[in-house]
Amino acid sequence: MALIARRSASDTGKAIAVHEGKRTIASLGWARFSSLAEDSPWRRCIGALDIPSAPETLAVIHSLWFDAVACPGDAAQLLFDHLIDALRSAGIEIALLATPAHLASHAEILGFRRLGEIFHDDDGPRLPMALVIGDWAHLTRVRSPLLPAAQKYPPNFELPDWFDHRLYEYHRPAGIRAQRADVFLHNLATAWQLSTAPLLEDLAGENLGFLHSFAQAVTAPPGQTLLRKNDNDRDLYLILDGAVEVSDSIRNRREVLATLGAGQIFGEGGFFARTPRSADITAIVPTQLLVLAPAAFDLLGREHPNAAIQILQALGRTLCLRVYAGVAD
Numbered sequence: 001m002a003l004i005a006r007r008s009a010s011d012t013g014k015a016i017a018v019h020e021g022k023r024t025i026a027s028l029g030w031a032r033f034s035s036l037a038e039d040s041p042w043r044r045c046i047g048a049l050d051i052p053s054a055p056e057t058l059a060v061i062h063s064l065w066f067d068a069v070a071c072p073g074d075a076a077q078l079l080f081d082h083l084i085d086a087l088r089s090a091g092i093e094i095a096l097l098a099t100p101a102h103l104a105s106h107a108e109i110l111g112f113r114r115l116g117e118i119f120h121d122d123d124g125p126r127l128p129m130a131l132v133i134g135d136w137a138h139l140t141r142v143r144s145p146l147l148p149a150a151q152k153y154p155p156n157f158e159l160p161d162w163f164d165h166r167l168y169e170y171h172r173p174a175g176i177r178a179q180r181a182d183v184f185l186h187n188l189a190t191a192w193q194l195s196t197a198p199l200l201e202d203l204a205g206e207n208l209g210f211l212h213s214f215a216q217a218v219t220a221p222p223g224q225t226l227l228r229k230n231d232n233d234r235d236l237y238l239i240l241d242g243a244v245e246v247s248d249s250i251r252n253r254r255e256v257l258a259t260l261g262a263g264q265i266f267g268e269g270g271f272f273a274r275t276p277r278s279a280d281i282t283a284i285v286p287t288q289l290l291v292l293a294p295a296a297f298d299l300l301g302r303e304h305p306n307a308a309i310q311i312l313q314a315l316g317r318t319l320c321l322r323v324y325a326g327v328a329d
Contacts, residue, residue, distance in 0.1 A: 003075050005082045013062070014090075016082045018075045025067040026079045026189065030087070033058035033096070041119040042096060045128045049116065052162050057093040064097070066189035073182030076189045077145060080110070084149035088133060093156060095133065098126035100195075101243030101261025101284075105174045106188045111135070111144040113163055114170035114256065118243060118284050125243060125285045127259060135160040142173045145181035174258040199238070199263045199318045207314075210307040211238070214300040215290040220244075220283035227267060227281040235291050236271035236315075239264050242287025248279045259284075265318055 001021050008015045013031025017024050034055050036042055042060055051058075061083075066076060087095055099107045101118070104127050108114075112129035119128060131146075132138065134156030139147040164171045177184050215238070220226055226237065229248060239262050246258040246266065257279055260266060269275045271294060301308035 003078055005078050007082065007086060014086060016079060016086060018071075018079045018082075020070070020075070023067075023070070025071045026075050027063070027065050028061055028079060028083060029063040030059050030061045030083070030095070032056065032090075032092075033060055036060065041121055042098075042128070045115060045119060046096075049166065051094070051159075053093055053159060057091060058096060059087055059090070059092045059094070060096045064192060066192055068190045068193040071186070071189040073180075073184070073186035073189070076185035077181065080146055080185075081149040084133060084146060085152070088153045093133060093159065095131040097129045097131070098123075099129050101125065101127060101259050102239075102264055103191060104129070104259040104261070106191060108174045109142050109144065109177045109184065110188075111139045111142060111146050111150075113138070113173075114167065114259070116167065116170075127243075130163075132156060132159045132163065135163075138173075141176065143177035145177070145185055169254055170256050172255050172257060195262070199265065199314055207307050207310050210300060210304055211290060211292070211311060214296045215292040216296075218289045218291050220287045220289065222283055222285055224283045225280060226283060226289075227277045227279070229277050229280050231277045232270070233277075234270040234274060234294050235267055236297075237265060237267045237281075238290040238292070239266075240288040240290060242283060242285050242289075244281050244287060245284050246279045246281050263318075265315065268315070268319060 004019045006017055006019065008017075013029055013035065015027065015029045017027040019025070033042065033046065046058065083095075096115075097107060097112055098119075098121055099112070104114075107129050110131070112131045115128040115130050118125050120126070133150050134154060136147065136151060136155045138160060139150055179187070220242070226244065239260060241262050243259060243261045244266065245256050246260065247254055247256050249255075266281055267277070269278060271292070297308065300311075
């Protein structure tokens with residue numbers, strides 16, 4: 001059945017929906033930055049940055065929804081293509097999106113950039129991210145599926161330069177798209193409806209209980225360093241709630257390599273391959289974790305071998321999804 005995209009307007013801004021027959025399978029809403037309430041966290045975020053772009057050229061994507069079961073990749077593509085056309089036709093240069101930490105890598109492969117520190121809105125902690133629609137070079141770099149739609153309009157050179165210098169810490173994307181565009185967008189549509197990465201759902205029930213029994217529960221306040229580059233400890237970390245940044249010092253300047261959230265893991269290199277830590281990892285909000293030591297996992301394997309196998313399978317799926325999405329390790 002053919003997919004149809006429709007645009008509409010309301011008191012809260014503009015909307016785009018993709019329909020398959022009479023069924024809506026994807027939708028989003030956006031509004032001009034100038035229409036936001038005075039107490040919006042976006043106003044504080046943008047006001048602190050002094051972006052060299054007029055407020056009327058900024059828009060906020062305030063809702064993004066997919067039918068996780070029925071939304072194919074080409075429906076998500078159609079939704080985003082119409083978004084690019086609608087924004088550029090309205091004179092918008094920058095689209096803003098408040099992103100859950102566990103979806104930051106997906107947003108980065110779409111072409112969004114980190115704008116700075118995490119903030120809280122009605123849905124909890126969110127990463128402020130921005131898409132410079134005319135930044136052809138960045139969209140090409142991450143192999144964004146939005147590039148063809150963006151290239152229908154003139155490129156923008158000033159804003160990308162400003163982002164690279166003013167927000168150098170976040171200039172490096174977490175990865176590039178490794179899947180076909182339709183496959184990546186289908187996976188994005190599925191992931192966007194989950195409150196965590198799939199690992200916690202894979203481990204639901206008895207297996208997660210076993211993991212809690214053999215791992216150590218840790219709560220990290222914002223700013224606490226959980227791993228340091230070149231350390232040789234081998235523990236594996238599972239984020240239950242919160243968010244962390246993966247960073248490195250390159251040419252004496254800090255660069256954020258990735259942002260991870262609930263349901264994602266880190267420390268797998270030391271745990272599985274006994275390699276030194278490859279980056280620093282720091283909590284950026286209050287973060288709850290399970291820390292699994294190799295000796296504890298060996299004990300779990302002896303006492304509950306079936307559970308250990310299923311936990312390994314879930315961890316393997318998580319790592320495959322990271323590779324397939326193109327996320328840097």
